[in-house]
Amino acid sequence: MSFMNLNIYDFYQKMESNDIMLSFKGDVTAEMLTSMLQIMETKLENLGEGSKVKRKVYNVLVECLxxxxxHRDEMKRKGIDEESAAIFMIGRDDSSYNIVTGNYILADRVSKLKSRIDQVNSLDRDGLKSLYKEVLNNDERSEKGGSGLGIIDIARKSKQKLVYDFMDVDDTYSFFSLYIKIPQK
Amino acid sequence: MGKISIEGTSKTPTVLFDSDAGLMELKGRSIPENSIEFYKPIVESLDEYSKGPKAATKVEIQLEYFNTSSSKCILDLFKKLEAIHKAGNEVLINWYYEEDDEDMLEAGEDYQAIIKVPFTMIEVEEE
Structure with a gap:
């Protein structure tokens, strides 16, 4: 599709109907992450959202971003430049805030991530609490402190099952999408 | 021994560690991308302190937000405190949470379940 054929009205309508508050495609750098969090904090403030929901949305946003x-950092360290970008959107409807993220992932990493999310989705509140404590208390972590706790934390705070998809791109890459719903109670 | 005093930012907490007074405080937000780097000097000072701790050590944790990457570093601090307590010294951790913040209350309870140190949950009114 050439740029001139891009139907911007169609884009606008889709964003409008999903009440998209912020949408981004590109490299999630530290600066970008900070800016997005600032924008969202201001938006949530301006909407007059209650502190309970505001805190949950902000917490989940921090973990997602x-x-x-x-993930980008890891791809860069492996020398992968082209597929290090991601897409992120947050919108809202009458009952919830909705976040979607998408990024390339190495195909050989799919099964591990998939089984972690399936495990998280199979657990109830107490099960998630136990798993969180178990992962928190083990000594595994990456050099910057990532530890696989993010997904568990998102599930605990949103109190919803995580919806995801892996789309095969080619032999090397798969495209991972994650949909998160945070009820506005 | 020395003092640590770090001013908070939109991503990192205000940290005070006064080893002469046996007091540590963490307040504000702890959501840095690289939490290991941020917590390293604090963990190191506490490690140094544990060699000759005060008879009583008090730790005040009053966080608005913290990310999962900080949660492991906070556990590192608590484990050092656990060792100080196990060596026969008095240690108290006060965990503050705002009255409607169930997630912060639960996070405190998670630590309380892992760490064998007197741990008090303190509810504060919303600001």
Whole structure:
């Protein structure tokens, strides 16, 4: 599709109907992450959202965006430049805030991530609490402190099952999408 | 021994560690991308302190937000405190949470379950 054929009205309508508050495609750098968090904090403030929901949305946003950031960092360290960008959107409807993230992932990493999310989705509140404590208390962590706790934390705070998809791109890459719903109670 | 005093930012907490007074405080937000780097000097000072701690050590944790990457570093601090306590010294951790912040209350309870140190949950009114 050439740029001139891009139907911007169609884009606008889609964003409008999903009440998209912020949308981004590109490299999630530390600066970008900070800016996005600032924008969202102001937006949530301006909407007059209650502190309970505001805190949950902000917390989940931090984990989502930092997941994208650490993932990009890891891809860069492996010398992968082209596929290090990501997409992120947050919108809202009458009952919830909705976040979607998308990024390339090495195909050989799919099964591990998939089984972690399936495990998280299979657990109830107490099960998630136990898993969180177990992962928190083990000594595994990456050099910057990432530890696989993010996904568990997102599930605990949103109190919803995580919806995800892995789309095969080619032999090397898969495209991972994660949909998160945070109820506005 | 020395003092640590770090002013808070939108991503990192205000940290005070006064080893002469046996007092440590963490307040504000702890959501840095690289939490290991941020917590390293604090963990190191506490490690140094543990060689000759005061008879009583008090730790005040009053966080608005913290990310999962900080949660491991906070556990590192607590484990050092656990060792100080195990060696026969008095240690108290006060964990503050705002009245409607169930997530912060639960986070405190998670640590309380892992660490064998007197741990008090303190509810504060919303600002």
């Amino acid at each position: 930092q997941n994208l950031y650490h």
